Amino acid sequence: MNLALISHPSCQAHRMGAHHPECPERLYAIQDRLVASGMEMLVTHYDAPAATIEQLTRVHDADYVQRIFAAAPTGTDPLALVWLDGDTALNCHTLEAAQHAAGAAILAVDLVLSDRHHAAFCAVRPPGHHAGRRTSGGFCLFNNLAVGAAHALAVHGLERIGIVDFDVHHGDGTEDIFSGEARVLLCSSFQHPFYPGTGADSTAPNVINVPLPRLTDGAAFRAAVGAAWLARLDAFAPQLLMISAGFDGHLEDDMAHFNLHTADFGWLTREIHLLARKHCQERVVSCLEGGYALSALGRSVATHVDELIGQV
Numbered sequence: 669m670n671l672a673l674i675s676h677p678s679c680q681a682h683r684m685g686a687h688h689p690e691c692p693e694r695l696y697a698i699q700d701r702l703v704a705s706g707m708e709m710l711v712t713h714y715d716a717p718a719a720t721i722e723q724l725t726r727v728h729d730a731d732y733v734q735r736i737f738a739a740a741p742t743g744t745d746p747l748a749l750v751w752l753d754g755d756t757a758l759n760c761h762t763l764e765a766a767q768h769a770a771g772a773a774i775l776a777v778d779l780v781l782s783d784r785h786h787a788a789f790c791a792v793r794p795p796g797h798h799a800g801r802r803t804s805g806g807f808c809l810f811n812n813l814a815v816g817a818a819h820a821l822a823v824h825g826l827e828r829i830g831i832v833d834f835d836v837h838h839g840d841g842t843e844d845i846f847s848g849e850a851r852v853l854l855c856s857s858f859q860h861p862f863y864p865g866t867g868a869d870s871t872a873p874n875v876i877n878v879p880l881p882r883l884t885d886g887a888a889f890r891a892a893v894g895a896a897w898l899a900r901l902d903a904f905a906p907q908l909l910m911i912s913a914g915f916d917g918h919l920e921d922d923m924a925h926f927n928l929h930t931a932d933f934g935w936l937t938r939e940i941h942l943l944a945r946k947h948c949q950e951r952v953v954s955c956l957e958g959g960y961a962l963s964a965l966g967r968s969v970a971t972h973v974d975e976l977i978g979q980v
């Protein structure tokens with residue numbers, strides 16, 4: 669069975685200025701690499717629907733969602749920006765992109781849990797894992813993966829979802845949303861100390877954070893997350909595995925200071941796929957988070973997708 673690749677044209681129209689690293693070219697780089705690697709033949713493309721207010725408010729406060737809707741610029745000039753903080757802005761296409769980015773995770777969950785695909789990758793932006801119940805930040809507005817996970821819990825009645833966030837930044841928004849939620853086991857690795865500065869002292873029993881120092885290389889990364897996560901995820905016996913797939917820990921990515929290689933992302937994806945094969949008919953939903961060095965991002969996503977499809 670091939671992989672569902674979910675995106676939406678609005679995700680390429682969201683732009684936060686000429687020099688912002690979280691740029692539409694990221695999605696082009698991914699597309700290019702999937703074509704060049706011959707993997708296009710192994711994926712089925714879907715247009716993401718827009719998440720509804722009801723779906724968004726499962727994880728965000730209603731007044732926060734309203735605030736984001738109200739902040740969106742109403743004109744048609746894509747260069748006119750409204751800044752929410754020093755990193756995160758909306759142009760006239762952003763609100764639509766954010767709704768469809770969250771909707772991608774909903775569709776991914778529906779496709780995977782209805783056995784139309786064993787796995788799905790959401791090639792969407794804005795990313796989501798820094799968006800908390802009532803906070804935007806770090807390029808994120810709505811927490812796409814969390815919206816998908818909440819849909820799986822509320823509509824599909826799942827009781828155990830494993831989430832792995834290997835972005836180089838702590839998934840503070842996802843932790844804000846699911847901390848203490850016993851139906852979710854949340855695993856996040858991140859450079860520490862570093863933006864957003866959280867996660868090293870988390871105590872919730874369903875959160876397994878792995879803070880790692882700058883210059884962490886592949887061997888140290890594999891040893892640390894392998895020891896912290898894999899047995900716990902295995903014992904949890906997830907009915908669905910979800911991934912916040914951030915590739916900004918790559919050696920070539922100057923957004924942070926990890927020295928990971930494409931093969932390290934491939935290794936972790938393979939381990940997740942093996943767990944999914946054992947516990948949940950290979951059901952994996954992955955959502956793009958960070959990754960700003962365009963060539964490294966394209967190569968890393970191609971490896972990630974290859975392992976999600978992979979014959980394990």
Ligand SMILES: [Zn+2]
Pocket residue numbers: 835836837914916957958959
């Ligand atoms: Zn990141």
